[in-house]
Amino acid sequence: MSHIQRFPTTAKACSVNPLKMSQPLGGALAFLGIDNCLPLFHGSQGCTAFGLVLLVRHFREAIPLQTTAMDQVATILGGYENLEEAIRNIDERMKPALIGVCTTGVTETKGEDMAGAYATFRQRNPKLDPLNLVFVNTPDFAGGFEDGFAAAVTGIVETLAQPVPLTVKGQVNILAGCHLTPGDVEELREIVESFGLNPIILPDLSLSMCGRQPTDFAPTSLGGTTIEQIKAMGASEITLAIGEHMRVAAAALELKTDVPTAFFDRLTGLEASDRFIRTLSEISGRPVPARLRRQRESLVDGMLDGHFFFSRKRIAVALEPDLLYAVTGFLNDMGADVVAAVSPTQAPVLEKIRARTVLVGDHSDVEALASGADLIVSNSHGRQGAARLGVPLHRMGLPMFDRLGAGLTVNVGYRGTRETLFAIGNRFLAAEMDHDAHGHDHTDGDEHHHQDGGCGGGSCGCSAG
Incomplete structure (x- = not known):
């Protein structure tokens, strides 16, 4: 059975509060994991600006990201000249060890031949031959963040990895x-x-x-x-x-x-x-x-302590496919009821997700499916829908721009699993024990009472406002 048949894409004419992020953004993040690298978007200045703002808000760091600054004329007639000029300027002024070129919707719609552009650049600029270049096709009208990241890593491997006759032990x-x-x-x-x-x-x-x-x-x-x-x-x-x-x-x-x-x-x-x-x-x-071994013992003990609070809790999760699978799998392990698993794009891993509903959609779909849920797990863009439903939001994924240390959270291994268990479990524990006379839960994650005016500036008797 195909992915489309089993995991239908929402039939709305437009995306409302999108969950999806673009391929070029994923490609840029992959290149940012290479030392002394400069990602270059082959597209308009706006394509780069939006991606730059999202990464800066999430990581709270200076993000190096350049653009070929395509305009309407270059888009129609071909943007190779912009690409060559950008690469030459970057090499002359910044001397990066690698330039990673990601296409955007502008150049992909035009149908730029990136393999041909790479060959032409090498032929016309023989003096820059030591410069490492990786060209990746990342159309932002197809696939998503995860696809762009994967394409960039594949491009890096195919361009730079080399066979070595001897194996290094360890x-x-x-x-x-x-x-x-x-x-x-x-x-x-x-x-x-x-x-x-x-x-x-x-x-x-x-x-x-x-x-x-x-x-x-x-x-x-x-x-x-x-x-x-x-x-x-x-x-x-x-x-x-x-x-x-x-x-x-x-x-x-x-x-x-x-x-x-x-x-x-x-x-x-x-x-x-x-x-x-x-x-x-x-x-x-x-x-x-x-x-x-000690971390494993601690995790097992934490699972025993916390499974009472996870059991039969109704949880909606909206994340990138692989993170969606990891989180829903962990919640299933803890006895929770995953009522909805929403992915921004189709992916083979969705076949393995255990949830009442698995859907390719956006945050408005999460809002429709999460009515009556005990928790929503998504990125910071899910906060408005969670606030309207009155459901706590546990933030994961990218972007997470309304919390400090978003990039340093740990969710893998025994220690990371334990931290995730306690972070989510404490929300359920607090919901059972920390209600005030009005039945409001003022634990972290129910900020909709305050920030969105739900308590009327503190009229419910809490300390907000």
């Missing part, structure tokens, strides 16, 4: 999907290194988007996977692909370097974490470190 590749926060990536690094292994993480957002303060201004990404590390991925013992949308990139890497691949569709949850840890133990030939 070196492993990690293809980190876009559903992993920089905090998640850092947690994975610590787990892998605790087995005595040396991970090459692509892309490594934990080094570039973790909140570092440079001594001098840098016009490119600050930290991440180096070009030398990408070229050395062919010497690794194994590639660990995290997330179904990393499957194509992993296949491309295996085809080019013969490095075998192990897939992990999620790392949030006890069983999922067990499989990952067991794999690392087998690769390294070492027993599981005592620290991880």
Whole structure:
């Protein structure tokens, strides 16, 4: 049965409070995980500005992002001249180690031949041959954020990874999907290194988007996977692909370097974490470190303590496909009733999601399906619908612009699963115990009473206003 038949797309004529983010934005985020890299949008200035604002608000960091500044004439007649001029200017002024070019709806609608543009640029600019360039097709009228991220990682692998005749003992590749926060990536690094292994993480957002303060201004990404590390991925013992949308990139890497691949569709949850840890133990030939054993015991105890508050709770989840699968899988493990799982795009992983309704839609669909729910899990754009329903919102995913530390949250492994368990479980616990005389729950997440005027500036007797 096809995905479209099983997971229908909402029939509305327009998207209301969209959940979907564009492919170029996902591609840009992947390039930001490469050290000294500069993403370049081949499109109009507006295409770049909107994406830039979203990333800046989420990470609260300076985001390097450039544009070829296509206008109406260039769009109709062809934008190669804009592209060549932009690349030459960037190389001359900023000297990046890599320029990652992402197309947009403007250039994709025109039908620009990016492979031909790449060949033409190399032919016309032989002196810039050492410059690393990756051209990726990321039409923003098809697919979504996850697809653009996957396309960029695949392009990086196909362009820069090289076969290596010798295998480096203890070196492993990690293809980190876009559903992993920089905090998640850092947690994975610590787990892998605790087995005595040396991970090459692509892309490594934990080094570039973790909140570092440079001594001098840098016009490119600050930290991440180096070009030398990408070229050395062919010497690794194994590639660990995290997330179904990393499957194509992993296949491309295996085809080019013969490095075998192990897939992990999620790392949030006890069983999922067990499989990952067991794999690392087998690769390294070492027993599981005592620290991880303690974390596992703590997680199991937390699941026993918290399952009373998750049991039969009605929860609606709206996230990118792989993160949607990870979160709904964890909630199912805890005994919750996932009444709706809404994805912005079609994806193979939706086949595995267990929920009463699985739908490709937007936040208005979440609002329609979440009536009477105990919790909504989505990004910050879901706050208005949650407020109208009077349902608490637990924020996950991107963008999360109304909370500090959005990029540093940890949801993977034993420790991350435990933190997610407590964060959500405490909402249910508070809802049972912290009601005032009016029946209002003033726990974190019910901010609609205050920010949207639901309490009339404190007229309900609370301290708001």
